[in-house]
Amino acid sequence: MREQDDPASCYALLARDAADQVAAYGGPLEGRTVVDVGGGSGYFTEEFRRRGAHAYLFEPDLAELGAKPPDGAVVADGYLLPLADGVADVTFSSNVLEHVADPPTFLSELVRVTRPDGLIYVSFTNWLSPWGGHEWAPWHYLGAERARARYRRRTGKDAKHRLGENLFAVHIGRTLRQVRERDDVTVVSARSRYWPFLAETVVKAPGLREFATWNLLLILRRCPP
Numbered sequence: 001m002r003e004q005d006d007p008a009s010c011y012a013l014l015a016r017d018a019a020d021q022v023a024a025y026g027g028p029l030e031g032r033t034v035v036d037v038g039g040g041s042g043y044f045t046e047e048f049r050r051r052g053a054h055a056y057l058f059e060p061d062l063a064e065l066g067a068k069p070p071d072g073a074v075v076a077d078g079y080l081l082p083l084a085d086g087v088a089d090v091t092f093s094s095n096v097l098e099h100v101a102d103p104p105t106f107l108s109e110l111v112r113v114t115r116p117d118g119l120i121y122v123s124f125t126n127w128l129s130p131w132g133g134h135e136w137a138p139w140h141y142l143g144a145e146r147a148r149a150r151y152r153r154r155t156g157k158d159a160k161h162r163l164g165e166n167l168f169a170v171h172i173g174r175t176l177r178q179v180r181e182r183d184d185v186t187v188v189s190a191r192s193r194y195w196p197f198l199a200e201t202v203v204k205a206p207g208l209r210e211f212a213t214w215n216l217l218l219i220l221r222r223c224p225p
């Protein structure tokens, strides 16, 4: 709730939580190579480094990188990472999938740069989540353009996100089908990212999960060739 007025505390907390989740599924981060794709200004990369990982930030948008990105941050698009195959122990992407027009292709690139048996952490806010419309949520339930117009009326400024431009309607059921059909990853966990309980249970209920999960976290493991 305090993301707008205190982003630093909010994202530092989120980064600690995400790093705990990565460690819970993949073991200690010390010495691991972590690739953070679409990592914004680098809160997550910094947290992975604090835990001893060799973490690298790849972010296409200079404005998102901000004035003080982590050392060595690379301006790069997640569709085409300037990395060799299989270099990462952990490939990490937090809240990026709903901002790309072609999620399966984006996912393929994350898989490509992950080593066999390495972990892929992907989370996103799905469209029917109460937060699906981002800054114009929950009014997106009444239609994206209407919600955007309401945001402009209320705040006097244009919303950052526009459906079909930099925000896309990504659904949980479809995304789960897409990852389960792949033969290069196994799904270790499909769960709500933020729910402290019933996190995997809620994702098992078709229909309900689109509204109740809020944010889907997929932990994938790259299959050996």
Ligand SMILES: C[S@@+](CC[C@H](N)C(=O)[O-])C[C@H]1O[C@@H](n2cnc3c(N)ncnc32)[C@H](O)[C@@H]1O
Residues within 6 Å of the ligand: 011, 037, 038, 039, 040, 041, 058, 059, 060, 061, 064, 076, 077, 078, 079, 093, 094, 095, 096, 099, 100
């Ligand atoms: C909501 S922010 C998330 C930032 C950070 N990962 C977090 O969880 O706070 C979405 C990020 O996705 C990035 N992004 C959008 N399209 C991308 C792409 N094709 N490849 C990599 N990153 C992308 C944006 O620039 C932005 O930094």
